[in-house]
Amino acid sequence: MDELARLRCFVRAAELGSFSAAAREARVPPSSVSRAIAALEGELGAAVFNRSTRTLHLTEVGLAFLDRARRVLAELEEARAVAADLNARPQGLLRLNAPASFGRLHVMPFLPGFAAAWPDIRLDLTLSDAVVDVIASGTDLAIRIGALEESRLIARKLAPHRRILCAAPALLARSHPVTAPADLARLPHLLFALQPYDRWIVIGPAGRQHLIPLAGRFRLNDSEAVLSAALAGLGVALLPGWVAGAAVRAGTLVHLLPDHQAMFTPGERFIWAVYPPKRVVPPKVRAFIDGFAAHLGKPPYWEATDPAHPAWPGLFFP
Numbered sequence: 001m002d003e004l005a006r007l008r009c010f011v012r013a014a015e016l017g018s019f020s021a022a023a024r025e026a027r028v029p030p031s032s033v034s035r036a037i038a039a040l041e042g043e044l045g046a047a048v049f050n051r052s053t054r055t056l057h058l059t060e061v062g063l064a065f066l067d068r069a070r071r072v073l074a075e076l077e078e079a080r081a082v083a084a085d086l087n088a089r090p091q092g093l094l095r096l097n098a099p100a101s102f103g104r105l106h107v108m109p110f111l112p113g114f115a116a117a118w119p120d121i122r123l124d125l126t127l128s129d130a131v132v133d134v135i136a137s138g139t140d141l142a143i144r145i146g147a148l149e150e151s152r153l154i155a156r157k158l159a160p161h162r163r164i165l166c167a168a169p170a171l172l173a174r175s176h177p178v179t180a181p182a183d184l185a186r187l188p189h190l191l192f193a194l195q196p197y198d199r200w201i202v203i204g205p206a207g208r209q210h211l212i213p214l215a216g217r218f219r220l221n222d223s224e225a226v227l228s229a230a231l232a233g234l235g236v237a238l239l240p241g242w243v244a245g246a247a248v249r250a251g252t253l254v255h256l257l258p259d260h261q262a263m264f265t266p267g268e269r270f271i272w273a274v275y276p277p278k279r280v281v282p283p284k285v286r287a288f289i290d291g292f293a294a295h296l297g298k299p300p301y302w303e304a305t306d307p308a309h310p311a312w313p314g315l316f317f318p
Contacts, residue, residue, distance in 0.1 A: 004076070007069050009036040010048060014066050017056050087280060090287035091120035097134070098143040101223045102271070103127040106242060107143065110295045117291065121284050135276050141285050144272045145240075153274040154281075158293050159242075159300040161269035164315060165202070165256040166244050168233040178256045181210035188235040189214040193221035195264040200238050203261040238262055241315050242271075245302030248315060255315060271296075 013022040013033060023030040041047055048062030058066060098107050104127065111123070126132070126139075134142050134153055145161050167187065172178070175187055181202040191198060191214055200212040216235050220226050223243045230237035230244070231252055237244070247253040263269075273289045275281070297304060303315045 004073075006036040006040045007073060009033050010040055011066065011069050011073060013037065013049075013056065014058055014062065019056070087283060089120065090118045090283040092282075092284055093122045093124060094284045094288060095124045095126075095138060095140045096142070096288065097126045097128065097132050097137075097139050099145055100127045100129050101243065102143060102145060104224070106296070107292075110292055113295070114288065114291055118284070118287055121287065134274060140282065141273060141275045141288060144274050146269045147267065148272060148274070151274075152277050154277050156273045156289060156293075157270045158273055158289075159271045159296050159298075160303075161271050162241050162303075162315075163238050163262055163264070164241055164244055164248070164258075165200075165236060165238055165260075165262045166230060166248060166253040167236045167256060168231055168252065169254055171233040171235070172254060181212060181257065181260065184212050184236060184256075189216035190226050190229050190235040190237040191216050191219040192223070192226055192238070192264075193219050197264070201263050201266060202257065203263075205259050238264070242300065242302050245315055258315075271300075 009022055009026065009032075012025060013019050016022050016025070019033045019037070020030045023033045026033070037049065044061065044065065046061040047059050048065055050057045050059055096107075103125070107125070107127075111125075115121075115123075131144075132139055132142060143158075144155075148155055165184070167178075171187065176183060178184060178187070181204070184200075184202075189200075189212075198214045200214065202210045202212055204210070218229055218234055220229060223239060226237050226239060227243050227247065229235065230239065231247060236256065244253055244255075248255050273292070275285050275289075
């Protein structure tokens with residue numbers, strides 16, 4: 001028996017006044033209880049019972065040990081009850097990390113509904129473009145965008161992460177129409193400081209790949225800053241759909257070459273929820289992921305047709 005099992009045998013034998021009664025209750029042979037008590041006495045270096053043929057009495061050491069053993073077992077049961085309760089309904093502190101722009105544009109609008117649905121969850125939200133060490137920082141859940149590095153974290157896809165070429169109508173009015181990737185060379189470009197190369201990859205409907213060298217006066221390190229520059233007519237931008245979708249819907253930006261794919265680097269990208277590996281996903285984490293995934297929708301709302309305006313399409317992706 002392990003230490004806790006021996007402790008339980010001792011407490012029940014003391015309360016029932018019999019090794020045999022404690023054995024029957026635990027559904028083990030009386031010899032198992034005898035060995036457990038003997039092992040306990042060996043650890044303590046003192047006898048806990050005075051034994052006779054018919055009676056069982058606690059020694060002075062046994063009396064003192066019984067009181068504390070009961071407290072230990074009671075606290076263990078309380079801890080288990082608390083853990084079971086926490087697993088029964090979402091509650092407690094949820095430490096969440098999200099990229100700054102995505103957090104402001106999409107996590108923050110979700111929070112009022114989430115708070116109303118789960119009043120027992122407290123949220124500690126950190127918005128940062130730095131990739132935090134989820135396990136070392138004690139983060140319960142992080143939103144990641146793009147390609148994931150290999151790690152021990154559990155990951156769930158929330159939505160595709162796709163970029164669109166877009167520009168302000170005023171900028172386009174001063175130039176030739178953009179009907180092919182080569183036409184982009186006639187326009188100024190907005191450079192995103194975090195992209196790996198000063199070129200964009202544009203793939204046509206037939207799969208032909210075009211590399212667009214970039215030339216522009218403005219280099220910015222924040223997606224929302226690039227959006228603002230694009231809205232001001234300072235250049236063509238290659239922005240995530242989740243950044244530019246609302247402006248395209250509003251008509252303040254035009255989605256260029258919508259039948260083409262555009263990207264910084266090859267490969268599919270996604271928006272992810274990542275969390276530490278655990279046997280049981282905490283209900284507070286599961287509640288946020290499920291709720292946020294439903295909030296984003298499939299396809300995500302920045303790509304979907306507005307149900308209030310069926311003729312108003314969302315972003316088009318080939």
